[in-house]
Amino acid sequence: MAEVSLSKVTKEFGAVSVIKGIDLQIADGEFCVFVGPSGCGKSTLLRMVAGLEEISSGALRIGGRDMTQVGPSDRGVAMVFQSYALYPHMTVAENIGFGLRMTGHDKAEIAKRTSAAAKMLQLDHLLDRKPGQLSGGQRQRVAIGRAIVRNPDVFLFDEPLSNLDAALRVQMRGEISRLHQDLGATMIYVTHDQVEAMTMADKIVVLSAGHIEQVGSPLELYHRPRNLFVAGFIGSPKMNFLTVEARPAPGGAEVTLPGGAVVTLAGQIAVAGQMTLGLRPEHASATGVGDAVLEGTVKLAEHLGSETLFFVALSDGSEIAVKADGLASERPGDRMRVGVPARACHLFDAAGQALINGDLTR
Amino acid sequence: MFPTPIQKASPAARIGYQVLLPVALMIWLIPLIGVAVTSLRPASDLAAGNYFGIPSGLAFENYAAVFRDSPIGWYILNSFKVTVPTVIGAVALSCLTGFALAVYGFRANLWVFFAFVAGNFIPFQILMVPVRDMTLRAGMYDTTLGLVLFHIAFQTGFCTLFMRNFIKGLPFALIESARVEGVSEWRIFRHIVLPLMRPAIAALSVLVFTFVWNDYFWATVLVQGQHAMPVTAGLYSLNGQWVAAWHLVSAGSIVAALPPVLMFFLMQRHFIAGLTLGATKG
Amino acid sequence: MSDTARSAGFWKRNQLKIAPWAFLAPGAIMFLLYVLIPIVQSVWISFHDWDGLGDKVWIGLGNYVELLDDDTFYVALKNNLIWLALYLLAIPMGLATALFLNQTVWGIRLYKSLFFFPFVISQVVVGLMFTWFYAPDFGLFSQLIKWLTGTEIAVLADERFVTLGIIVAGLWPQTAYCMILYLTGLNNLNPEQIEAARMDNARGWRLLWHVILPQLAPATFIAMVVTVIGALRSFDLVSIMTAGGPYGSSQVLSYFMYEQALSEYGYRMGYGAAIAVVLFLIMMVFITLFIVRMIAQERNR
Numbered sequence A: 001m002a003e004v005s006l007s008k009v010t011k012e013f014g015a016v017s018v019i020k021g022i023d024l025q026i027a028d029g030e031f032c033v034f035v036g037p038s039g040c041g042k043s044t045l046l047r048m049v050a051g052l053e054e055i056s057s058g059a060l061r062i063g064g065r066d067m068t069q070v071g072p073s074d075r076g077v078a079m080v081f082q083s084y085a086l087y088p089h090m091t092v093a094e095n096i097g098f099g100l101r102m103t104g105h106d107k108a109e110i111a112k113r114t115s116a117a118a119k120m121l122q123l124d125h126l127l128d129r130k131p132g133q134l135s136g137g138q139r140q141r142v143a144i145g146r147a148i149v150r151n152p153d154v155f156l157f158d159e160p161l162s163n164l165d166a167a168l169r170v171q172m173r174g175e176i177s178r179l180h181q182d183l184g185a186t187m188i189y190v191t192h193d194q195v196e197a198m199t200m201a202d203k204i205v206v207l208s209a210g211h212i213e214q215v216g217s218p219l220e221l222y223h224r225p226r227n228l229f230v231a232g233f234i235g236s237p238k239m240n241f242l243t244v245e246a247r248p249a250p251g252g253a254e255v256t257l258p259g260g261a262v263v264t265l266a267g268q269i270a271v272a273g274q275m276t277l278g279l280r281p282e283h284a285s286a287t288g289v290g291d292a293v294l295e296g297t298v299k300l301a302e303h304l305g306s307e308t309l310f311f312v313a314l315s316d317g318s319e320i321a322v323k324a325d326g327l328a329s330e331r332p333g334d335r336m337r338v339g340v341p342a343r344a345c346h347l348f349d350a351a352g353q354a355l356i357n358g359d360l361t362r
Numbered sequence B: 001m002f003p004t005p006i007q008k009a010s011p012a013a014r015i016g017y018q019v020l021l022p023v024a025l026m027i028w029l030i031p032l033i034g035v036a037v038t039s040l041r042p043a044s045d046l047a048a049g050n051y052f053g054i055p056s057g058l059a060f061e062n063y064a065a066v067f068r069d070s071p072i073g074w075y076i077l078n079s080f081k082v083t084v085p086t087v088i089g090a091v092a093l094s095c096l097t098g099f100a101l102a103v104y105g106f107r108a109n110l111w112v113f114f115a116f117v118a119g120n121f122i123p124f125q126i127l128m129v130p131v132r133d134m135t136l137r138a139g140m141y142d143t144t145l146g147l148v149l150f151h152i153a154f155q156t157g158f159c160t161l162f163m164r165n166f167i168k169g170l171p172f173a174l175i176e177s178a179r180v181e182g183v184s185e186w187r188i189f190r191h192i193v194l195p196l197m198r199p200a201i202a203a204l205s206v207l208v209f210t211f212v213w214n215d216y217f218w219a220t221v222l223v224q225g226q227h228a229m230p231v232t233a234g235l236y237s238l239n240g241q242w243v244a245a246w247h248l249v250s251a252g253s254i255v256a257a258l259p260p261v262l263m264f265f266l267m268q269r270h271f272i273a274g275l276t277l278g279a280t281k282g
Numbered sequence C: 001m002s003d004t005a006r007s008a009g010f011w012k013r014n015q016l017k018i019a020p021w022a023f024l025a026p027g028a029i030m031f032l033l034y035v036l037i038p039i040v041q042s043v044w045i046s047f048h049d050w051d052g053l054g055d056k057v058w059i060g061l062g063n064y065v066e067l068l069d070d071d072t073f074y075v076a077l078k079n080n081l082i083w084l085a086l087y088l089l090a091i092p093m094g095l096a097t098a099l100f101l102n103q104t105v106w107g108i109r110l111y112k113s114l115f116f117f118p119f120v121i122s123q124v125v126v127g128l129m130f131t132w133f134y135a136p137d138f139g140l141f142s143q144l145i146k147w148l149t150g151t152e153i154a155v156l157a158d159e160r161f162v163t164l165g166i167i168v169a170g171l172w173p174q175t176a177y178c179m180i181l182y183l184t185g186l187n188n189l190n191p192e193q194i195e196a197a198r199m200d201n202a203r204g205w206r207l208l209w210h211v212i213l214p215q216l217a218p219a220t221f222i223a224m225v226v227t228v229i230g231a232l233r234s235f236d237l238v239s240i241m242t243a244g245g246p247y248g249s250s251q252v253l254s255y256f257m258y259e260q261a262l263s264e265y266g267y268r269m270g271y272g273a274a275i276a277v278v279l280f281l282i283m284m285v286f287i288t289l290f291i292v293r294m295i296a297q298e299r300n301r
């Protein structure tokens, strides 16, 4: 069993506080993805789990054992680096077997495990090459192979796919997911990439400026963001935010949209005031279907073939993105009636906390 | 590319450049060429006042005479006895210190590093009296060992600067990745970093060889008698004996200069890589 | 629990704290013993009267006071300044040579190596070569002067020219060194920046000044460092070519110190140490400048 648990973990570099108190439970066998804007501390947190950065305060437990003071080699973790960190003077086989050789495993055992890992990653025919003679994807696989042979409890990945081109990235994404199913090990994976996070994760941890904004399954984060930050971070294109007036009303919250239209959201709010309404572009309707309508002018139309993305300027000067059919024919300058379905709307208070999350199943 | 490639210039400029090159080289190397020619000039030419004309013959005899009539062969052997152990010692020590300073972020790191760097720039004279005294008292005065130990210590300064910067240029993830795999620090050094340091080791070896071979100051300070004297100091004392026998002085000079020159031509790329460390960004 | 997690012993736990010192120890001890401690000892000795054998006699600032009254000291100091000023010519000369050689024509690699040649040769040999070159009667240089002016100048025996003559000998290898630094720098120029500048109509000198030289700044910095150090260290050539003569007119501090401490006139270790301390302090000004710049660079990494 190798669940990973962090409690009140912090990290300071000198006077700069980079990780500000993280509490997190990752279950055995779970695929956990850290996402967040650049510089928010994802790599640092991962490296603290690996033991490459000291933990300033707080505790880390892996498989129930306190690992806070334990060196990286004794934590039962393996790490795959963004740069792959392959030893350039060793062959693929030597690279994969190096850790075992250095920790005193016998030759036969090393050979056995190396070839098993190589088979799993389709590297069998490359075992005698040096890293310089491999393609990006192959190098990536060697780096993963090096992690596999050590039979770790926890795999750590720091943006492992970011040096690959788009097609390879999709392929390797699949391979890592398959690996996770085959090995059943706990994996922690850092990425910038929304799609990677959404497609691979059992659990996503959204970080910002050194603290956790929200933890949940991909769909949970998509449908029930806890605050403006998560709402804006998860989902592409980004969720639209409109400044609105809201007040409690019988049967829900009555929201006055820019331009004066009123929509009533199911859910309770305590006080009236200026708030933020969130609506994803894919839920807004370019044909005016919905519980309320926003009038505006098309500023820009991006035709992607399968779909069209309109940027519509509203009467109060704010702008809203609307995803529409690939055949939609409006052009810049045309008037557009944007339909707002109440059940897809999120409402955030002045502090950015979600008061109401839409529910599409309604 | 700057200046503009000569290939793009007019044909006249191109030919002019091709002609100018050897002429400029000849002028640049006049002292060297003069000495080289003199070293092959028969003594009779000099006696007859033929200093610049075509030598009346090629007197390889001068070289034979230098080896036969003076201990220069012995001096050269001494130079090797000083230089080779120094190269090995200084490179070995600086691999270790360079690794320590490049890989570990301990508090005194930068201070230790700058002590090594600053030590490099110091005038030898400030070390002379105490080092000579220490060598005397340790019974190593007038021995090649005394010279070797000093040179190792001093060259370690420059070599550490070089090695540290070289290792800093390696991807740090290599080391971290090995750490996660449970490789001990010594084995990280031995199996990962050291194999990648080969170019740096080659560069430093030729450089240190040249520096130490060409050292004259310490050879006069720490050595007195013939039996341990390196060729630089030896040549100086021979110069005193060979007053006005310029054909011998020249032949001796050429012999003394030859080993580092050969080293340079054999390992030119490494030599220049070492010497120009820091001359470019990154 | 998998096989990668084992119990941690003392060494394993503290490895990262101990390892740097273990790696550092052999080299650092040697360096301490032979370089850092002797500096302090020299300063200490400079306050004594000492012949190197008997007891040291404390005389406080006595050696320094004597130095202030020593004419040779002022000659040496003046010559050191001349060395410093003229030696810096190696930098523009090295740059000019590098620009001249930075072409790709047949055999250019050999030309570059041969131009670099003087640096590889021991200064003792360089000194002998130039002694021969300057020799009255049969030296190439004096013949040339005679042919040009009709009078003969014995450079190394003439108080007016002797220091200049030695410096020229020193400039020969030093220019080669600066040249190789600049050749490496030129080799690593950013070609797109030069092309962009050419599109902006910068040519020749202006291109050199505004675009090339700034990119060569690291090479210039190193060239400055090695040239200043080289100028203040000038010992070998003075010793070989004139031994400070004629009448002490080509003295420099480094040779003056050596002569006082280890000469046939008797061993004046304390006095020599005092001269060395003065030289060291002059050098320290430059070392500090260099180190400050290096620290700034390290911080920017």
Ligand SMILES: Nc1ncnc2c1ncn2[C@@H]1O[C@H](COP(=O)(O)OP(=O)(O)OP(=O)(O)O)[C@@H](O)[C@H]1O
Pocket (backbone or CB within 6 Å): A013, A016, A018, A036, A037, A038, A039, A040, A041, A042, A043, A044, A045, A192
């Ligand atoms: N060794 C260090 N010393 C000082 N500050 C550091 C150090 N390492 C990281 N930081 C700072 O800590 C913060 C978090 O860095 P980290 O590398 O964890 O970000 P990240 O989320 O991985 O970013 P990215 O997505 O760009 O990789 C950054 O502001 C960074 O500048």
Ligand SMILES: [Mg+2]
Pocket (backbone or CB within 6 Å): A042, A043, A044
């Ligand atoms: Mg990162």
